[in-house]
Amino acid sequence: xxxxxxxxxxxxxxxxxxxxxDYILCKNEMQPFVKNSEIIDxxxxxxxxxxxxxxxxxxxxxxxxxxxxxxxxxxxxxLYRMNSCIKDSLDGSTQxxxxxxxxxxxxxxxxxxxxxEYGKIKNKKKNEILYRLQDELDTVTSQLSVDPYxxxxxxxxxxxxxxxxxxxLYKTQGAIVRYGIKWIEEGKKNSKFFIxxxxxxxxxxxx
Numbered sequence: 001x002x003x004x005x006x007x008x009x010x011x012x013x014x015x016x017x018x019x020x021x022d023y024i025l026c027k028n029e030m031q032p033f034v035k036n037s038e039i040i041d042x043x044x045x046x047x048x049x050x051x052x053x054x055x056x057x058x059x060x061x062x063x064x065x066x067x068x069x070x071x072x073x074x075x076x077x078x079l080y081r082m083n084s085c086i087k088d089s090l091d092g093s094t095q096x097x098x099x100x101x102x103x104x105x106x107x108x109x110x111x112x113x114x115x116x117e118y119g120k121i122k123n124k125k126k127n128e129i130l131y132r133l134q135d136e137l138d139t140v141t142s143q144l145s146v147d148p149y150x151x152x153x154x155x156x157x158x159x160x161x162x163x164x165x166x167x168x169l170y171k172t173q174g175a176i177v178r179y180g181i182k183w184i185e186e187g188k189k190n191s192k193f194f195i196x197x198x199x200x201x202x203x204x205x206x207x
Contacts, residue, residue: 001037006145007039007145008039008048008145009047009050010022010046010047010048011046012046016148016149021047022047022048022050024050026052033054033055034052034055035053035055036052036053037050037051037053038051039051040134041134041157041161043161043162043164043165066116068115072118072119077118082111082114085111085114086107086110086111089106089107089110089111090103092106093106093107126167129167133163133164133167134164137160137164140156140160144157
């Protein structure tokens with residue numbers, strides 16, 4: 001698919017050495033099902049990710065699992081939206097002359113809906129940032145393939161990797177909360193693992 005591209009999967013900067021060490025091998029019978037293949041930079045490691053996109057049978061996904069992310073209570077925008085949501089829910093249930101138990105259940109449903117909606121918006125913004133950073137990283141990596149000793153490009157590469165790792169850590173924390181993963185030591189969290197775990201579970205959901 002990229003027969004004319006000059007690329008590598010492992011490199012070090014001082015002195016600059018680059019090799020193609022990582023592969024994904026498939027049988028000839030599988031090749032018609034491979035839609036795309038890429039080599040992608042990974043922060044915090046000198047190896048790159050080797051990735052392929054394979055056609056698959058699609059199933060209708062189920063609703064998935066939702067669990068409240070307690071870290072949201074530290075965000076002023078979330079608190080403002082939640083206060084408004086609670087006030088609107090209480091005002092509406094008062095006008096309907098509902099009993100206390102029904103008011104409580106309606107309030108919980110409204111709060112959950114608001115949390116999910118806020119999380120979707122926040123996640124979309126985070127993904128847009130990640131896509132932009134990844135595009136910048138791919139561009140710098142391609143430039144380094146041509147000019148491997150360019151100091152400015154090397155420094156820019158490190159900065160972009162650090163920014164991507166910070167964004168991935170946020171997504172990792174969310175995956176840890178949703179799947180109840182405990183006893184993870186600080187500095188031992190593998191962002192790619194937890195994000196990949198969540199993605200694979202989401203893709204496997206059926207009604």
